Amino acid sequence: MEIVTAILIIGFAALAAAFCLLLIGLVYSEAMNSEIPPGVSNSRKLHAVHCGIVGTAVVGRILERLGLCSQVSFTRWCTCRFMGFRPPPPSGLRIKDLTFGGVPVRVYEPTATSAQKRRGMMYFHGGGWVMGSIDLYDEICWHIAKETDTTVLSVGYRLAPEHRFPAHLDDCEAATLHFLSVAEAEFGVDPARVVLGGDSAGGNLTAALSQRLVVKRDRNQPSPLALVLIYPALQMADFNLPSYQQNHAVPLLFRARTAFYYLQYLNGDMSVCEDVLAGRHVPADLKQHYKKWLDPANLPAQFRERCDPHPEVATDYDGEVYHIIKDGLQPEFSPLLAEDDVLRLMPPTFILTCEYDVLRDDGILFQKRLKDLGVEVTWINISDGFHGILSFFTKGKAYFSSGAKAMEHIVNYIKAL
Template sequence: MDPSRLHPQARAAMQVQQRVPLTRATLPAARLSMVQATPAEVGSAPAIRSVVTVDAGGVPARLYRDRDHDAMPVVLYAHGGGWVTGNVDTHDGLCRHLAAASGWAVLSVDYRLAPEHPYPAAVDDVARALAWLRGPEAARHGLDPGRIAVAGDSAGGHLAAVTARRARDAGTRLAGQILICPVIDPAADYPALDEYGLDREEMRFFWDAFAPPGVDRTQPDLDPLRADLSGLPPAVVITAELDLLSTEGERYAAGLLAAGVAVTAVRYQGLIHNFPRKLALFDAAHVALAQLAAVLHRW
């Protein structure tokens, strides 16, 4: 590790979560480790007007609203965790902050996790939640079915990108897509950045759990880079210099731009994977959140 490349806050942040080597046998411990580290990583979240659990088309979800207006725009949010860890609780703080800063409602989806529920379970769950947002039940919650953005971090960024493309193919117009340190490329050809947190073996475990050997990973639902990217909604892509996923996220942003999609792509120097969620540890997380809120104000 080159100490000069690592932001001081990133160096401290890497010591917060207890690292558990990922195997099928240790997965329960890895899931628990993420949950236990959440208070130290995310910190206290703002009190907002309304947080309720909803059944989003058969998918459990949590709806955040910090305004009391009808026809609120809404962000459909997919949490990170390699498709195998994480839940609405690990991302509760981030969703509260996003709802408070943006004025949009946020629907956080508790999609089914791999390997118990491999592809296409998570993709289908997010799609069902989107369909619910476009139906009459969402309107009864004061949401605008015509003004929906999709968002996610890490593996949730992958789900958001796939959902945006699926929506376009179905003729559904979305307001935008927010991809935070997204997983994009199943080829798993990663740079040697293992010492900065997320490592190559973890990513191989995640991909094998989500899309087991034998599944065609070249299909657009697994490899968004192979899709026709024209006509997709405007995008914000946030990457971190020392994240082994930064290159593929930036390749996807470049592909969107080449296809004529409006893209804002920002790389944060010296930072590590998924720093925007860790609001208690990174000053830059609050800067990134402010950027996302500003974009949502424009959408």
């Protein structure tokens, strides 16, 4: 009996060792596909963070193939456990969970008395419309609330793949309209001084919601005071802009992963991912229409360096692919593709981009369009930043100075409103 037990123990140990070696090999292989430019601050730290994310994704993929749980569910669980750790909130804030328009929100309300009605902010978190949560953005929101003396509302909108476009945007609208209706009476916030803001996918929702409110033009409803767009995702028409070429394998957002997130948000049809990346999803007439907005020549010269001036882009158009993704080219999904008569009605806008981010050029092209149309724009580019840097503005050993720099710019802009 003892021999059988010993054999079983050795067998399990061998299987565990084999699994660990397989996992290490897969993580190493995936991590080696990344390219971290020398200009990124704390490149070794970023590499370590990336390896942790890749490891989580690999384990999730294995568990999904074993039928134990989905990769998305496992990644969300791990992210909440490792990134969700946060210190106690600072004094001077009243934090409570509520439901606005059927949507969960967390309110961060300064307790100090104010001589006038306070400023408010709706914050829409990032995460590719698939990840992210109110809990993960706790520290970001309470920091903004505390440092700018603003009542901040973090919105827990529905996520893909369980919910698709426009569910996320509908939730953001419902929560915002509810807050505007009760801001003064229940929170002492001037409804005419409410900012809309968010990062990455949240930046997309911010821009799209602002446009939706403009189109509806409810004269009894105050317009947003300003928009705060933090490395926003703004269009799925062109995945071959210079920033996509230069930063295609820079963590924390790869070029191919960006298309994955867009498609998850849209309809979940991943069969067209390669066609979308190649540009086969946009008809020639639409490509010509978008060219005036998406032409790399519209970018400052320094952002066109480090890339092929004539990238290989598919010239063959696939009507079937277009039929699958055509809703992704409408302005509520791709706000950069809105017409001029809508964009010129946008409120003052703050746009933060990062040098080593595939989405950098979305933000730069959007700020140019707004400026050309007479909208007041403040644009900041973090020269050593990468996508997702705001999540590391204060994370102990995972702290990045570029994240703190980004947060400082955001805080200063909001305080000046």
